[in-house]
Amino acid sequence: MKAKASIVEPHSYSISELAREFDITTRAIRFYEDKGLLKPERRGQTRVYSPEERVRLKLILRGKRLGFSLDESREIIDMYDPAHGNVEQLQRLLERIAQKRALLQQQLRDIESLMGELDEAEVRAQAALVKSRREDNP
Amino acid sequence: MKAKASIVEPHSYSISELAREFDITTRAIRFYEDKGLLKPERRGQTRVYSPEERVRLKLILRGKRLGFSLDESREIIDMYDPAHGNVEQLQRLLERIAQKRALLQQQLRDIESLMGELDEAEVRAQAALVKSRREDNP
DNA sequence: ACAAGAGTTTACGTTAACGTAAACGTAAGG
DNA sequence: CCTTACGTTTACGTTAACGTAAACTCTTGT
Numbered sequence: 001m002k003a004k005a006s007i008v009e010p011h012s013y014s015i016s017e018l019a020r021e022f023d024i025t026t027r028a029i030r031f032y033e034d035k036g037l038l039k040p041e042r043r044g045q046t047r048v049y050s051p052e053e054r055v056r057l058k059l060i061l062r063g064k065r066l067g068f069s070l071d072e073s074r075e076i077i078d079m080y081d082p083a084h085g086n087v088e089q090l091q092r093l094l095e096r097i098a099q100k101r102a103l104l105q106q107q108l109r110d111i112e113s114l115m116g117e118l119d120e121a122e123v124r125a126q127a128a129l130v131k132s133r134r135e136d137n138p
Numbered sequence: 139m140k141a142k143a144s145i146v147e148p149h150s151y152s153i154s155e156l157a158r159e160f161d162i163t164t165r166a167i168r169f170y171e172d173k174g175l176l177k178p179e180r181r182g183q184t185r186v187y188s189p190e191e192r193v194r195l196k197l198i199l200r201g202k203r204l205g206f207s208l209d210e211s212r213e214i215i216d217m218y219d220p221a222h223g224n225v226e227q228l229q230r231l232l233e234r235i236a237q238k239r240a241l242l243q244q245q246l247r248d249i250e251s252l253m254g255e256l257d258e259a260e261v262r263a264q265a266a267l268v269k270s271r272r273e274d275n276p
Numbered sequence: 277a278c279a280a281g282a283g284t285t286t287a288c289g290t291t292a293a294c295g296t297a298a299a300c301g302t303a304a305g306g
Numbered sequence: 307c308c309t310t311a312c313g314t315t316t317a318c319g320t321t322a323a324c325g326t327a328a329a330c331t332c333t334t335g336t
Contacts, residue, residue, distance in 0.1 A: 016282070026283085031324060045331080046283060062248050067205015069322070076252070079259040090267045097260050104249050104256075110200050111242050111249075114214070118242075121217045122235050129228045154312070164313085169294060183301085183314060207292070 013049040015040075022061055032060055035070050037077070066107065076100065151187040153178075160199055170198055173208050175215070204245065214238065 019026045032038045033047075037060055040047040049057075056077055063073030079093060079100075157164045170176045171185075175198055178185040187195075194215055201211030217231060217238075 014282085025325080027326085028324065030284090035323090045285095062252070065205070065248050066245060066252070067203070071322095079256070079263075081262075087267060087270050090263050090270065093263050094260065094267075097256050097263070101253065101256055104253055107204060107245070107249055110203050111246055114200065114204070115239065115242055118217070118235050118239055122232060124219075125217075125228050125231050125235070129225060129232075132225050132228065152312085163295080165296085166294065168314090173293090185313085209292095 011051065013051075013054055015047050015049070018049055018054060018057060022057065024061070029057070032057070032070065035074070037070060037074050066104075149189065151189075151192055153185050153187070156187055156192060156195060160195065162199070167195070170195070170208065173212070175208060175212050204242075 013021075015026045015029055018024075018029060029038065030047075033040065038049075038053055038056055040049045040053050042048065059077050060070070060073050063070075063076060068076070075096060079097060151159075153164045153167055156162075156167060167176065168185075171178065176187075176191055176194055178187045178191050180186065197215050198208070198211050201208075201214060206214070213234065217235060
């Protein structure tokens with residue numbers, strides 16, 4: 001067997017590469033690290049990000065798009081590995097998963113109604129536009 | 139004709155009624171007013187909220203659930219009445235509607251993937267739970 | 277050798293969205 | 307009349323999530 005095909009995922013990223021890719025500042029990335037959401041390795045004192053860390057960053061940003069705080073995003077990310085073998089913790093994890101699901105369902109309903117109302121708003125705006133144009137050209 | 143049936147929507151609300159109904163503080167409601175999101179009438183110096191104002195409050199809170207800032211919520215609420223007759227403004231309104239729609243679609247995608255991942259996380263957690271129980275009772 | 281560019285730490289500044297508290301007015305009930 | 311509940315304004319405090327700036331190190335190209 002030879003290599004893994006031609007898609008050679010770069011196995012590491014610099015902080016500015018990630019900043020560019022996701023259109024955020026390096027300051028923000030370091031901030032997430034301070035808050036314990038990222039733990040890049042170091043080559044000397046320079047931060048080196050693995051593909052896994054990059055995924056964590058993506059999850060953080062997705063959380064932000066959904067209006068989650070960093071703490072909430074951390075909670076969600078932590079749900080990904082049940083390395084917390086302990087029974088009690090697993091129980092609580094399942095509860096938190098259920099809670100998040102309920103929250104997401106509420107968001108879904110909110111989005112649906114908002115979408116519907118945007119449709120109506122658009123219709124009204126279009127109508128108002130047509131009308132005001134007729135008034136311009138009698 | 140007599141009355142409008144038996145469902146007599148109270149035509150006005152006090153600030154604490156609304157606070158109770160939506161489980162927020164009166165401080166928050168006054169804050170929204172300061173920010174120009176609500177404009178209740180006054181009976182003397184006391185605030186009196188119409189059903190319309192109550193709806194606006196609901197919209198604000200829905201916006202919050204979707205991670206919108208108060209400014210963003212105000213924008214959305216303003217989309218509801220195209221009283222801004224002017225053509226140019228209507229054009230911009232339509233653009234903003236399109237933008238919000240795109241944003242909501244992104245949120246939908248985010249929610250869907252997160253839901254899927256929660257499913258997987260739940261499966262893993264359940265598995266880990268079963269396993270750790272077997273270890274307890276050999 | 278040195279300037280430029282990317283990285284680092286440390287620290288103070290800022291904005292949004294309220295919380296908290298003080299100090300006071302008004303209306304109803306005992 | 308006094309308390310209690312509800313309301314008001316004004317103002318300072320707080321938290322999250324970075325921005326901004328200073329001061330320094332390391333690497334690299336010319």
